[in-house]
């Protein structure tokens with residue numbers, strides 16, 4: 001326990017200083033949420049590269065939580081879906097149902113090149129399409145995988161903080 | 162009903178309802194800082210609640226009135242407890258309800274309502290959360306009763322207001338073995354009952370490790386806001402109870418403006434400090450395996466029982 005305490009003292013604050021707020025305009029739906037957006041992450045068929053980046057965006061260094069975002073365990077608690085990967089045939093219906101389970105007003109963020117346009121998996125036999133072919137998408141994050149900075153920036157566009 | 166009791170009965174629920182989300186904000190902020198994060202600020206839980214209240218209300222298909230009424234029962238029972246327990250003033254607005262057994266029963270009623278709502282959704286996780294919560298509450302309630310009962314033996318009354326007032330008149334009691342044993346037992350059960358580490362992790366996303374969260378997975382919008390507000394209020398009520406049973410100083414004994422203001426400030430300070438200590442403790446603890454939780458709670462029950470025995474033999 002003392003070792004942990006010393007480690008906490010030594011590490012101090014690891015969160016990087018907040019970059020200037022993003023210039024992009026906040027979607028009208030997100031403005032009504034008032035600086036608190038809860039995300040439900042949904043893996044629609046990703047290679048897990050995007051997941052690692054999401055985890056680090058919400059980790060101590062990038063600390064997306066300081067802008068009022070939080071990852072939650074249930075779509076019913078969420079305001080926005082973070083969808084990663086190309087939508088595979090098996091995940092198209094679960095994605096649709098998850099979208100329906102989110103109480104309005106709701107947003108969908110497509111994370112990564114796969115979610116935007118199937119990326120390297122385009123044309124594969126198991127792929128049903130990009131996220132916007134299945135549910136309406138409000139925001140897209142480019143990159144394969146996107147850098148945590150890009151994810152944090154998208155999160156800040158939604159929370160407006 | 163005295164003037165002091167009325168003042169307390171009006172101020173306490175307002176203070177608890179307004180302050181509870183801030184208390185949760187403080188515990189999250191303390192944890193964030195110790196983890197090296199910047200943290201979202203203490204106002205974040207209020208922002209979350211404001212947003213949830215404006216969202217669409219969804220009741221899942223196949224759920225009954227039990228599911229719809231549970232958040233109201235949870236908030237209502239917690240509010241009644243906030244009205245009657247001596248937090249700010251030593252007199253209680255409804256003296257007969259400020260009884261140890263009535264207060265513990267009210268708090269248990271809220272827990273049972275949520276557990277039934279978890280079962281009502283018919284999902285696997287709802288049922289799992291409900292069964293875990295019942296396992297824990299079956300061990301928590303007796304300890305809670307016995308630990309506070311140990312304090313009431315010397316007072317000769319199970320009225321919480323009398324217990325607090327008598328500690329105020331006889332400060333030496335706080336460091337007696339009875340008080341210390343009861344305090345340790347009470348701290349363990351409060352940690353278990355409010356769903357904090359090491360019994361339950363309030364920040365978990367993994368359904369398999371959830372207890373409280375698993376029961377409320379299906380709530381959305383305003384209903385979820387009520388459930389979250391109520392769990393924050395329960396945390397405040399339990400910490401306030403702990404603070405005032407063992408360190409009642411600062412509580413208002415007369416109905417003057419200064420005394421009441423002092424009571425409010427002392428209550429806020431004590432609860433915030435306890436919340437911060439709880440958050441620091443959580444950083445150092447890992448979650449216990451579910452099958453080890455009964456051992457922890459049985460240990461705390463033993464301490465409570467020793468406290469009662471000591472209160473008879475050392476009196």
Ligand code: SF4
Pocket residue numbers: 045046047048049050084085086111112113114115119120143144145146
């Ligand atoms: S965008 Fe890249 S990292 Fe993300 S799921 Fe697709 S292939 Fe993997």
